[in-house]
Amino acid sequence: MDQQHSEKNIVQRKWNASSRDKYENRPLRFAWQNPTVSRFINNHYLDGSYGVMYVLKNYMEERIINKALELGGGIGDTALQLHDLCDIREFTVIEISDYCVEIGNKRSAEHNLNIQFIQGDLNYLELPSDTYDLIVANGSLHHINRLEHLFSQVNSALSDSGVFFANDYMGPSYMQWTKVQLHIMNSILSCFPDRYATTSHRNNEICKTIKPIPIEIFQKYDPSEGVRAAEIFKVMSTHLNVERVIPICHSILYELLRGRIHNFDDDDLQDRFVLELMCMFEKILYDYAVVDSDFNLVIAERKLH
Numbered sequence: 001m002d003q004q005h006s007e008k009n010i011v012q013r014k015w016n017a018s019s020r021d022k023y024e025n026r027p028l029r030f031a032w033q034n035p036t037v038s039r040f041i042n043n044h045y046l047d048g049s050y051g052v053m054y055v056l057k058n059y060m061e062e063r064i065i066n067k068a069l070e071l072g073g074g075i076g077d078t079a080l081q082l083h084d085l086c087d088i089r090e091f092t093v094i095e096i097s098d099y100c101v102e103i104g105n106k107r108s109a110e111h112n113l114n115i116q117f118i119q120g121d122l123n124y125l126e127l128p129s130d131t132y133d134l135i136v137a138n139g140s141l142h143h144i145n146r147l148e149h150l151f152s153q154v155n156s157a158l159s160d161s162g163v164f165f166a167n168d169y170m171g172p173s174y175m176q177w178t179k180v181q182l183h184i185m186n187s188i189l190s191c192f193p194d195r196y197a198t199t200s201h202r203n204n205e206i207c208k209t210i211k212p213i214p215i216e217i218f219q220k221y222d223p224s225e226g227v228r229a230a231e232i233f234k235v236m237s238t239h240l241n242v243e244r245v246i247p248i249c250h251s252i253l254y255e256l257l258r259g260r261i262h263n264f265d266d267d268d269l270q271d272r273f274v275l276e277l278m279c280m281f282e283k284i285l286y287d288y289a290v291v292d293s294d295f296n297l298v299i300a301e302r303k304l305h
């Protein structure tokens, strides 16, 4: 089997398994799933919006969306929410995992929605030109190697007044954290009491150090994870007209709280205080340019070449 197909198989297997877990167990993994953290993001980065998709809803107000497309739609959480928020007549979702396609179509039928999930690889996607009024990518771009191909397809597939909306990790490729990021994360971790440091992806072991993950580990378990994340914005802006960039930072909290966020009880005043303090600290680091924003929302429109 050639490298392209073997990588595709690894990626498909990975997403079949993790999406099944997501659908069946709804695990708490990432900082933004915590209500205190998501409230902080909404209030301090998103102008008081109720969440990322509300930013899009506000941007699309008054626009007619005949055809929408989501790139890498998973089990359909984003598509279902968007369908609720915006008036979309025809909605297609492209997804590499056959499990996600099956669950997405099942959920769409259960809710009687006109959302169709189709299996496809975004690296080799061919789209009809001048077709979509809205194309959305929520957390899928950092899995794409052939960014130039994908963005050129997106640009030509947008209708005249079409909008491309992305919400993604755009930090160091393969999550190779900078020295500054590692230093800040490990300094904070060293202050954590044991009860904040149990780590779900390490069998709830207490873990107070974050080490760089060797690239070979990514290649073995998921060669797509963050593959060209640091280049996403640059490649996107050569192909599309970027209208707005909204930073949501997460350059410390993403890795610091990954697999540790379940230790923070949102009904506990002290836990909420600690989380809010860390969110504020991260924002100050970003405001004073100590760290870049690793997670960003981008709104773009068609570029005439």
Ligand SMILES: C[S@@+](CC[C@H](N)C(=O)[O-])C[C@H]1O[C@@H](n2cnc3c(N)ncnc32)[C@H](O)[C@@H]1O
Residues within 6 Å of the ligand: 011, 015, 019, 071, 072, 073, 074, 075, 076, 077, 078, 094, 095, 096, 097, 100, 120, 121, 122, 123, 137, 138, 139, 140, 143, 144, 224
């Ligand atoms: C972080 S999840 C986001 C899922 C969804 N957008 C959401 O908001 O719930 C990334 C998704 O991208 C999909 N994906 C990764 N690489 C892909 C590729 N090359 N082609 C199509 N989908 C891909 C994965 O299967 C996964 O469902």
